[in-house]
Amino acid sequence: MSDTYAQFEKRINSVARRHKALAAGYTAEITHDGLITLTPKPSHVYTRLQMLAVSMVAFFVLKATAIAMIGQAGYQARIDVLAAGTSFEQVGAWFLQPGAITSTLAQFLTVLTG
Numbered sequence: 554m555s556d557t558y559a560q561f562e563k564r565i566n567s568v569a570r571r572h573k574a575l576a577a578g579y580t581a582e583i584t585h586d587g588l589i590t591l592t593p594k595p596s597h598v599y600t601r602l603q604m605l606a607v608s609m610v611a612f613f614v615l616k617a618t619a620i621a622m623i624g625q626a627g628y629q630a631r632i633d634v635l636a637a638g639t640s641f642e643q644v645g646a647w648f649l650q651p652g653a654i655t656s657t658l659a660q661f662l663t664v665l666t667g
Contacts, residue, residue, distance in 0.1 A: 617658035620651055621666065625659075 574593035582590050620628045628651065635646035651659070 613654055613658060616649060616651065616655045617662055620655065620659035621662040625651070625656075 571593075575591055577596070578594040579591045580594060582592065584590060623631070632646050632649055632651075635642045635649065638646075
């Protein structure tokens with residue numbers, strides 16, 4: 554009797570796992586014999602990493618655009634004003650410091666825009 558109950562619990566757990574996977578999204582396909590099968594969509598863990606990467610690239614491009622438009626000296630003067638401010642402004646100045654990537658991208662944008 555306990556073996557039958559263990560098999561039943563195993564089937565119930567299998568159905569619950571499949572239901573949870575299908576609840577996150579699925580695609581329906583009709584097989585050649587007319588049976589409709591549901592397959593769960595893959596998880597999108599990578600989208601968080603992609604969003605982080607896109608945000609970082611956008612931040613670098615934004616900094617490079619500001620440097621290209623204002624000029625290196627003007628940008629650095631504004632960063633110096635931030636660095637002399639409150640602790641919150643100092644953190645912002647630290648993040649906005651032009652680095653190697655930003656400077657290279659700014660030079661490219663300056664050449665590109667003329």
